[in-house]
Amino acid sequence: MTSRGRVFARTILRSISQYRDHNVPAAASAANLIKDEVNLARPRSTGLLSGTSERSVLDKAQGGPVWFYAAAGLMAFSTTTVGSASPHTDAEEKGKDFGKIDNTSSRPRVVFVLGGPGSGKGTQCAKIVDNYGFIHLSAGDLLRAEIKSGSPNGNMIQNMIKDGKIVPSEVTVKLLLKAMNEATTDKFLIDGFPRNEENRLAFEKVTGLEPEFILYFDCPLTEMEKRLLGRNEGRVDDNIDTIRKRFKVFIESSLPVIDHYDKLGKTRKVNATKTREEVFKTIEPLFKPFLEKSSCDGLNQTIMQYSSGSAVRD
Numbered sequence: 001m002t003s004r005g006r007v008f009a010r011t012i013l014r015s016i017s018q019y020r021d022h023n024v025p026a027a028a029s030a031a032n033l034i035k036d037e038v039n040l041a042r043p044r045s046t047g048l049l050s051g052t053s054e055r056s057v058l059d060k061a062q063g064g065p066v067w068f069y070a071a072a073g074l075m076a077f078s079t080t081t082v083g084s085a086s087p088h089t090d091a092e093e094k095g096k097d098f099g100k101i102d103n104t105s106s107r108p109r110v111v112f113v114l115g116g117p118g119s120g121k122g123t124q125c126a127k128i129v130d131n132y133g134f135i136h137l138s139a140g141d142l143l144r145a146e147i148k149s150g151s152p153n154g155n156m157i158q159n160m161i162k163d164g165k166i167v168p169s170e171v172t173v174k175l176l177l178k179a180m181n182e183a184t185t186d187k188f189l190i191d192g193f194p195r196n197e198e199n200r201l202a203f204e205k206v207t208g209l210e211p212e213f214i215l216y217f218d219c220p221l222t223e224m225e226k227r228l229l230g231r232n233e234g235r236v237d238d239n240i241d242t243i244r245k246r247f248k249v250f251i252e253s254s255l256p257v258i259d260h261y262d263k264l265g266k267t268r269k270v271n272a273t274k275t276r277e278e279v280f281k282t283i284e285p286l287f288k289p290f291l292e293k294s295s296c297d298g299l300n301q302t303i304m305q306y307s308s309g310s311a312v313r314d
């Protein structure tokens with residue numbers, strides 16, 4: 001990074017502090033995340049010109065180092081559009097129209113997988129990973145791993161999960177970013193996230209990334225309840241009391257997020273009541289376009305821009 005880049009980054013961080021001093025809560029929590037992320041991402045950004053393996057996946061967010069964009073994320077960001085779907089698009093109906101994935105971009109590509117508890121998100125994610133080279137990041141799994149790791153946040157997370165509540169975004173986004181940074185691919189299925197508007201805004205502000213689309217598993221509560229009670233994974237939250245609380249949270253906090261993306265034409269609604277195989281058949285057309293062209297071309301182009309000095313971001 002050049003000294004000009006450092007000066008600019010400091011300026012951005014200073015302006016975030018000023019926002020925080022004026023009690024803008026989202027800016028304040030984003031600022032905390034950003035500071036952590038600066039520490040996470042900075043050492044790696046020196047490898048920018050030395051090849052893909054040394055570049056942090058998130059360094060590629062919007063074509064520049066993540067900490068830079070994390071800071072800039074507090075400003076308005078333009079987004080990448082995928083497909084031509086209209087609101088309330090049904091996966092079965094649209095078929096191949098889902099196609100227009102920007103495979104020339106070197107940005108990390110993110111698909112959010114949403115749906116009520118027990119709607120089959122994890123089950124389908126495993127199939128997508130096997131067939132379409134995505135990395136599956138389950139927010140719930142990351143939180144449960146954090147509890148197991150003996151983290152100081154462990155107790156708090158455990159209590160929230162037992163009570164069916166949504167863990168503060170600061171914690172969850174940080175875990176997601178760490179996992180994305182460690183990943184060896186740039187295609188991410190982020191499952192069970194964003195679960196509320198706070199999750200959504202924190203991720204957006206910190207990464208500057210917009211999802212390609214939202215895969216929404218639509219399933220009646222009665223079916224989800226039956227599946228959860230039969231899941232048998234020994235989870236502290238798969239009991240009838242917590243399940244009912246989770247349903248309430250889903251309706252009150254998660255549906256508005258799905259609706260937000262629906263209005264942007266990004267929600268791909270899937271009937272999740274069918275068999276596992278049928279559901280997978282329905283969603284496959286959404287993922288085929290990701291196989292059509294490697295993102296390496298876009299990536300190489302970005303690296304050449306940096307080498308020739310034509311890119312202003314360092």
Ligand SMILES: Nc1ncnc2c1ncn2[C@@H]1O[C@H](COP(=O)(O)OP(=O)(O)O)[C@@H](O)[C@H]1O
Pocket residue numbers: 115116117118119120121122123124227228230231232272273274275276277279
């Ligand atoms: N299409 C389906 N039909 C019947 N049961 C399913 C289906 N998809 C998943 N399941 C089962 O329902 C339970 C919940 O699925 P899971 O993928 O863990 O849901 P989520 O990740 O949305 O909570 C699991 O026991 C799973 O095996």
Ligand SMILES: Nc1ccn([C@@H]2O[C@H](COP(=O)(O)OP(=O)(O)O)[C@@H](O)[C@H]2O)c(=O)n1
Pocket residue numbers: 116117118121138139140141143160161162164165166167168172191192193194195199237246
């Ligand atoms: N973005 C997220 C995702 C999960 N969680 C917590 O983790 C629990 C389990 O989420 P999960 O995605 O593993 O499971 P399901 O509820 O989808 O079956 C949620 O009920 C929340 O308590 C969270 O706080 N924030």
